[in-house]
Amino acid sequence: MLTRRHFIATGLALAASPTAVLGHAGLPHTSRASMSARNVEIRPDVDVDTIHIFPEYFSLYHVRAPGFAREYHIAVGDQGRNLGGDTVIRRKEEWPSWTPTANMIRREPETYTKYAGGMPGGPDNPLGARAMYLYRGGRDTMYRIHGTPQPWTIGTAVSSGCIRLTNDDVSELYPNVKLGTRVTSYL
Secondary structure, eight states: OOSSSOOOOHHHHHHHHHGGGOOOOSSOHHHHHHOOOOEEEEOOTSSSSSEEEEEEGGGEEEEEETEEEEEEBBBBTTTTTTOOOOEEEEEEEEHHHHHHHHHHHHHHHHHGGGGGTTTTTTTTTTTEEEEEEEEEEEEEEEEEOOOOOOOGGSSSESSSOOOOHHHHHHHHHHGOOOOTEEEEEOO
């Protein structure tokens, strides 16, 4: 039994709103237990091997077959820190190293200055077990889809803008995503 309603697959519904692509009808989660990754039915006209992110609903969809996607629950950036529109995954890393951006250091020097030289990959690294790097027009956006050592943040707007999944979920998603995958984020 599906827990999400989906929109009628018509051109009008698709044109009406970006959320019509995957048929969000509202925030469906009432507890952490309901945030487990799951297979969901979606519009059959959404391209396979694409990722769709709905920050407002803390959801990421990886389209795996016509009409079907794997839904993951995410943490997103604080208001104004999310990346919208289309990007492409051009790089993937297992247990990636991490360096805060200059903006992160400028915004919160007490938190990030000590990591200005970077942090090696590992279980305490903010990028978690896997990272997929988002590019636009051939340039690194500095945004990532990645794991987190803080799974309690899933379902919240707390990060500097990246899309966080639990380490288990990002480890499941990672091998199913190819370099060149299109990612669309609907702000």
